[in-house]
Amino acid sequence: MGAKQTRYSDECKAMIVELYRNGKTPSEITNEYGLCKMALYQWVNERKEITVENDTVTSLDIKTFKNRIRELEEENEILKKAMTIFAKR
Template structure:
């Protein structure tokens, strides 16, 4: 498929999220891993990592991928940090 060329970095090729998803779709439609790896210059580890990250997980009538879960965990951590900061600020302002 045209338009899915990685950006050359210093040591390795970088692929967009759109490109990674398209490659995973090819994997799921039956294209062999060896064909995909040779056509897009991928290593075995990268291909299977992308497939695993985009594996769907059903949670209470909602479908998420492993990547979505990872992003949600990061966001939860960020919000918890923000809450801690706000709690500390409230303590400081309550003393005044």
């Protein structure tokens, strides 16, 4: 049988990444929290900070921004179509 998979909250992931950044070894973290090293490194990479014009963002933030932009563009298209329908009346 396969190993039981555990879901971690965003807060828990951020805490584990902070432990890694504060010098705790990957082996200690993976043993303590029961996760694989690949997951740990993925979380660390997602939360790697990038400084752009005095603002710090992570690749996870960028992914969130892109999703929000896509949602807003879809909403904008719906509103444009609704405007043309109501303008015809």
